[in-house]
Amino acid sequence: MQIRAIAANVIKEAIRQKIIYVIVLFTFLLFAIEPAIPSFKVGLRTQLFGDIALGVAYLAIAVIAIAISVNQVPKEIERRTIYNIFSKPVRRADFLVGKYLGVLVMLAICASLMGLAIFGFIYIYFGKVAYGIFQGVGMMLLEAALISAFATLVSTLVSPTINVFACILFYFVGHVKNDALANAIKAGGSTSALGLALKYTLPSLENFNVSEVVARGIILKTDFMLGLLLYTLVFIVIFLTIASFSLSRKEL
Amino acid sequence: MDKALELENLSKTYKIGFRKAGRRAVVDVSLSIPAGKVFGLLGPNGAGKTTTIKMALGFLKPDSGQVRIFGEPNGPKARARIGFLPEQPYFYPHLTAGAALDFYGKLFGLKRAERIERTKLLLDTVGLSDAVKLPLSKFSKGMLQRFGIAQALVNNPDLLIVDEPASGLDPIGQVEMRRLLAALNAEGKSILLSSHYLSEVENICHEVAIMNKGTVIARGDIGKLLDAGDVYTVKAKSLPKTWRPVKSVVKKGHINGIANLIVGKDDLDRLIDGIRSAGGHIEDVRKVTKTLEELFIELVGANANGGSHDAN
Ligand SMILES: Nc1ncnc2c1ncn2[C@@H]1O[C@H](COP(=O)(O)OP(=O)(O)O)[C@@H](O)[C@H]1O
Ligand SMILES: [Mg+2]
Numbered sequence: 001m002q003i004r005a006i007a008a009n010v011i012k013e014a015i016r017q018k019i020i021y022v023i024v025l026f027t028f029l030l031f032a033i034e035p036a037i038p039s040f041k042v043g044l045r046t047q048l049f050g051d052i053a054l055g056v057a058y059l060a061i062a063v064i065a066i067a068i069s070v071n072q073v074p075k076e077i078e079r080r081t082i083y084n085i086f087s088k089p090v091r092r093a094d095f096l097v098g099k100y101l102g103v104l105v106m107l108a109i110c111a112s113l114m115g116l117a118i119f120g121f122i123y124i125y126f127g128k129v130a131y132g133i134f135q136g137v138g139m140m141l142l143e144a145a146l147i148s149a150f151a152t153l154v155s156t157l158v159s160p161t162i163n164v165f166a167c168i169l170f171y172f173v174g175h176v177k178n179d180a181l182a183n184a185i186k187a188g189g190s191t192s193a194l195g196l197a198l199k200y201t202l203p204s205l206e207n208f209n210v211s212e213v214v215a216r217g218i219i220l221k222t223d224f225m226l227g228l229l230l231y232t233l234v235f236i237v238i239f240l241t242i243a244s245f246s247l248s249r250k251e252l
Numbered sequence: 253m254d255k256a257l258e259l260e261n262l263s264k265t266y267k268i269g270f271r272k273a274g275r276r277a278v279v280d281v282s283l284s285i286p287a288g289k290v291f292g293l294l295g296p297n298g299a300g301k302t303t304t305i306k307m308a309l310g311f312l313k314p315d316s317g318q319v320r321i322f323g324e325p326n327g328p329k330a331r332a333r334i335g336f337l338p339e340q341p342y343f344y345p346h347l348t349a350g351a352a353l354d355f356y357g358k359l360f361g362l363k364r365a366e367r368i369e370r371t372k373l374l375l376d377t378v379g380l381s382d383a384v385k386l387p388l389s390k391f392s393k394g395m396l397q398r399f400g401i402a403q404a405l406v407n408n409p410d411l412l413i414v415d416e417p418a419s420g421l422d423p424i425g426q427v428e429m430r431r432l433l434a435a436l437n438a439e440g441k442s443i444l445l446s447s448h449y450l451s452e453v454e455n456i457c458h459e460v461a462i463m464n465k466g467t468v469i470a471r472g473d474i475g476k477l478l479d480a481g482d483v484y485t486v487k488a489k490s491l492p493k494t495w496r497p498v499k500s501v502v503k504k505g506h507i508n509g510i511a512n513l514i515v516g517k518d519d520l521d522r523l524i525d526g527i528r529s530a531g532g533h534i535e536d537v538r539k540v541t542k543t544l545e546e547l548f549i550e551l552v553g554a555n556a557n558g559g560s561h562d563a564n
Contacts, residue, residue, distance in 0.1 A: 005358035009344070016346055080342045084403060087309050087336035087413075088359040089328035252311040 002090050003098040010102025014068055023110060026060055027117045034125060046126040050118065050215030054136045057114040058143065058211060064110055065103070065144040066167045069151035070160040072099045073247070082252055093244035096152065100240060103148050111141045132214035138225065142232045143208035147171065149239035156246040174205030203235045254287040255323065256411045256442035262307050262317035264300075277303040279466040280317075285411075285444050287322075290437050292457035292474070293446040294544070299463040301446040302339055305415050308444075309336060322410065332360060335409035339416045339446075341400040345389035349380055349399055352388060353406060360407040374402040378432070394425045401432065412436060413444045418452050430456055450544030454478075462551060469551050478541040482517035487535040488527045495530045497523055510535060 033052055037045050073096070076082040085095060115137035122130045150170050154163045207228055210220060262281045267274040278300040285291040293301050306312040308319050310326040321330035343352055350371055357367035375381050378398040383391070391399060397420065404412060414433070418426040426449075434456050437443055447453050453460060454474065461471040470477060489510045501523055502514045511532075515523045524534060542550070 001361050002359050005355055009355060013344075013346070080338065080340070081344060083311065083336070083338040084341070084343065084356065085359060086311065087331065087334065087338075088356065088407070089332045089361070090359050091328060249313075251313065252306070 003094050003101065006085075006090075006095060006098025007102035007105065010068075010072065010099055011105055014102075014106045019064060019068065019106060019110065020113075022060060022064060023113045023117070026057065026114050027121075029056060030117060030121045034121070042126060046122060046128050046130070047215045047217075049126070050122060050130055050133060051212050053118045053121070054133065054140070054211035054215060057111070057118065057136075058140045058209070060114065061107060061111050061140050061144045062147055062171060065107055065148040066151055066164060066171075068106060069103055069148040070155050070163040070167070072103065073152070073155045074160050077250075077252060086252065092247045093240075096156075096240060096244045096247060100149065100152055103152075104145055107144045107148065108141055111137050111144065130215075130217070132217050132219065135220050135225070136211050136214045139208045139210050139214075139220075139228070142228060143205055146203055146205070146232050146235055146239075149236040149243075153239045153243040153246070156243050156250065170202060171205065173202055175209070176206070203231065207231070255284055255320070256287045256289075257283070257285040257308060257322075257413075257444060258318075258320040259283045259304065259308055260318040260320075262304060262314045262319070264303050264307060264312060264315055266303075277466055278307070278314075281463070281466075281468055282317075283461055283468070283471075285442055286459070287410075287442050288437075288440055289458040290433065290443040290445060290456050292453035292460035293444060293463065294448070294450060294453060294460055294548075295463035296448050296548075298465075299448075300466040301448075301463055302415055303466075304463070305413060305444070305446060309334070309413065332407060333410045335404035335407060335412045337397075337400045337404045337412075337414040337417055339419070341396065341403075343388045343396070343399065343403070346387055348385050348387050349375060349391075349402075350384040352399070353402060356403050356406045362406070370406055370408070374405055377405070378402045379428075393420045394422065397421055397425070397429070401429075405436075409441065411442045411444070415446045416448065417445065418447065418449055426452065450548060454544050462548065464552055470547075475541075477547055478544065481540075483540040484515055484517065484520050484537060485540055486513045486515060486520070486523060486527070486537050487511065488513065488532045489535055491527065491532040492530060495527075495532070497526060514540070 030053055033056070034049060037048050037052070039045070040048070076085070086092065115133050119130060119133045122128050122133070147167060147170065151163060151167050154166045158166070214220065260282050262278055263276075264278040265274045265276045281300070281304055283291070283293070283304070293304065295301055303312065307314045307317075308321075308326075309331075310319070319326050322333060324330045344355075347355065353371040353374060354367050357370055362370065371384075372381075375384055378401050380395060380398055380402065383395065388396065388399065397417065401414075401417070404414070412433075417429050417433070421429060430452065433443055433445065437456070445453060445457065457474055459472065460474050460477065461468045462477075463469065487510050491511055497513060497515075501519065505512045513523065520537075524537070527534060
C-alpha cells in the first residue's frame with residue numbers, strides 16, 4: 001500500500017505539471033513531418049514516416065524519462081518532505097520502488113499516447129493500419145524504463161543537473177553501435193579504457209532501436225521481445241538495488 | 253518504568269566538504285524518555301537538539317551509540333508507534349489537507365475507513381475542519397504547524413516527537429499548541445518536545461534535559477532544577493513607615509505601598525509575625541523559583557567552567 005501511495009503521488013504530480021502537453025506538441029510535430037517526406041510510392045512514404053515519427057517518439061520518451069526521474073528523490077530531500085515519509089514505517093527501498101513505478105506508469109501513458117498519435121496519423125493520412133507501431137511503443141518503453149532506473153540511481157548520488165549530464169552520457173554510450181565501437185578499437189583512436197569499460201558495463205540501448213524494422217511492417221519475434229524484456233529487467237533490478245543501498249546510507 | 257525512547261551515548265560529527273575534521277554536533281548524549289511522560293529537550297539554537305532527534309528517528313546514522321524505541325531498534329515496526337513533527341515542516345503544497353492526511357495514513361498502512369475517520373477526527377482536533385479541501389500551499393504558517401501535528405497523529409502514536417513545535421506561532425498559537433500537547437499526554441502518549449523557548453516547556457514537561465554545544469548540561473525534574481533553595485518572597489501592605497524587618501530579610505522594594513521582602517525559610521514565620529503585629533497585611537507569600545531563562549544563564553555560565561548539574 002505504501003508503494004502504491006507513493007507511486008500515485010508521482011503520477012498526480014506529473015499530471016499537475018502538464019507532462020501531457022509534450023504529447024500534444026508531439027502530435028503537432030507529426031503534421032510537420034508528413035510534408036517533409038519525399039513523394040515516393042505510398043507504401044514507401046508510410047514506412048519512412050513511421051520510421052521518422054517513431055524515432056522522434058523514442059527521443060521524446062527518453063527526454064521525458066530523464067526529466068521526471070532526476071527530480072523525484074532530490075526534490076523530496078531538498079523540500080524536507082522526506083521527513084514525513086521516513087519517520088513513518090516506510091523502508092527506503094520501498095520509497096524508491098514507489099517513485100520508480102509511478103514514473104513508469106507515466107512513461108507508459110506517454111509512450112502509448114504517442115503510439116496512438118502515430119497510428120492514427122498513418123491511418124488517416126496514408127490509409128494504412130500499422131500495428132507494428134505498438135511494438136515500437138513497447139520497445140521505447142523498455143528503453144525509457146532503463147533510462148529512468150539509471151536516473152533514479154544517479155539521483156541518490158548527485159544533483160539533478162549533474163544527473164542530466166550522466167543520463168545523456170548513458171544514452172549516447174548506450175547507443176554506440178557495436179560495429180562502430182569495433183571500428184574505433186581497430187582504428188586505435190580515441191576510445192579510452194574508460195569508454196570501453198562503460199560500453200561493456202552499461203546496457204546497450206541500441207537493442208531497443210526497432211523503429212525502422214517495425215515501420216516496414218515486420219513483426220518482431222516473441223523470443224526477441226522476451227529476451228529484451230529480461231535484459232531490461234535485470235538492469236533495472238541492478239540499478240534499483242544499488243540505488244536503495246545508496247539511499248539507505250544517505251544522511252537526511 | 254517502561255521507556256518510550258532510549259538514547260545511549262549518541263555522538264554525531266557532521267562532515268563538512270572533504271575535510272576530515274567536521275562539526276561535532278552531538279557528543280555522548282544519553283536520554284531516557286519514560287512512557288507516558290512529557291520530556292523536554294531544551295537548549296539554544298545549534299545545541300544539537302535536531303541532530304539528536306534525527307538520530308533517534310534514523311535520518312542520521314550516529315557515529316556511536318544506540319537508539320531503542322519501546323525497547324526495539326529503529327525499524328518499520330518501531331516507527332509505526334511514532335508520530336513526528338519536524339522542525340519547520342513542509343508538505344506537498346498541491347495536496348489538500350484531507351488528501352495529504354489520507355496519503356500519510358496510507359504510509360501507515362491504514363485501511364480506507366480508518367483513514368477517513370482519522371482525517372475527520374484529526375482535522376477537528378487541530379481546528380482545521382474548514383480547510384479539508386484547501387491546498388496546503390494556501391495555509392498560513394500557523395495552520396501548517398497545526399496540520400503538521402495532525403499528520404503526526406495519523407497513526408494514533410504512542411510516542412510523539414515534536415521539534416520546536418511553537419516556532420513561528422503567534423502567542424495564542426503557542427498556548428494552543430501547549431494545551432494540545434498536554435491533552436495528548438493526558439491520553440497517555442509519551443512526548444519528546446524540543447524547544448529553545450524555555451518558557452514553552454516549563455508548564456508541560458515532567459522532565460527535561462538541557463543541551464548546550466552538543467552535550468547535556470543538566471537534566472531531571474523540572475521543579476527541582478528550578479528550585480532556588482529555600483527562599484521566599486513576602487508581599488505586605490499597610491506597614492508603618494518606621495517598621496523594620498528581622499535582620500536576615502533582604503528588603504527588595506516598595507512599590508505602590510506594597511513592601512516586597514525576601515527571606516530564608518528559617519525566618520519566614522518570624523517575618524510574617526512581625527508584619528502582622530506591626531499592623532501590616534500579608535498580600536502574598538511564595539517560594540522563589542528560577543525561571544528557565546535564569547537557570548539556563550546560570551548553567552551555561554557554569555558549563556563554561558566545566559560544571560554540570562544534576563537534579564536527580
Ligand atoms: N547538515 C549539517 N551539516 C553540518 N552541520 C550541521 C548540519 N546540521 C546541523 N549542523 C550543526 O550542528 C550543530 C547542531 O545543530 P542542530 O542539531 O540543528 O541544533 P538545534 O536543533 O539544537 O538548533 C549546529 O552547530 C549546526 O550548525
Ligand atoms: Mg533544531
